[in-house]
Amino acid sequence: MSSEQRRPSRERAASADWALYFITDTALAGGPDQVVQQVRDAIDGGAHVIQVRDKHLDDAAFRDLAAAVAAAAREKGEEVGRRIDVFVNDRVGIAAELGLHVHVGQGDEDPAAVREAVGPAAMIGVSCSRREHLEAAIAAGHCDVVGLGPVWATPTKTDADVPLGTDGLAALAARAHEAGLKAVAIGGVTARTAADVAATGVDGACVVSAIAGSDDPALVATFVRREFVMNQPLE
């Protein structure tokens, strides 16, 4: 086993259940309190990974939201007997302060600076929309999981890159796995598309609007997870 594979964050990534990764959206939820309730519901529906994402709140309000989500995830995880991993989107300093994992994109802090801030145990996720992004993330060496997308165009992120489609997603996922990274798919993932996403060989499906915009987030989470898990290729 290489020293890279023995790294604490890599061990954490290896033992995480990525199948359903819920990413919050405060506006779709109807406010911060509803975000926290949706996180509980998503966990009830089978999400083991949560990301707190809000592009509008100021840092103090975002910190409060992330702390409330982390507390709810801890409590709910104990109730259902599962480990829940919580990521912070973009705001590296807040992830470091709260002891949470962090996800960064191509326009955010670079992985080496992120690792310096969050320490060896926190998982680092990096967005990759193209092969060159993935090669750079592999070469930089601090990343544990890549978010591959958008798989399909999505109104949730208007500045997203050109869609990968399922063939593009499968190719990037295979390369990520070859490099020892976990790979999750993002952009247009719903209960209807989760089976096609699973068939590409990715480790998990990231969902924003299908859950955050639903009247019954737990039910949608249950459907997405079931479709994903039932259609994963046999190892």
Ligand SMILES: Cc1ncc(COP(=O)(O)OP(=O)(O)O)c(N)n1
């Ligand atoms: C798991 C996951 N994958 C991709 C993204 C997108 O990150 P980024 O490109 O930095 O865009 P924003 O989310 O910051 O708008 C993500 N958040 N999570």
Ligand SMILES: Cc1nc(C(=O)O)sc1CCOP(=O)(O)O
């Ligand atoms: C946050 C995000 N990142 C993307 C990327 O391609 O990197 S797509 C996206 C939004 C995904 O939302 P929905 O599940 O509603 O389609």
Ligand SMILES: [Mg+2]
């Ligand atoms: Mg970002």
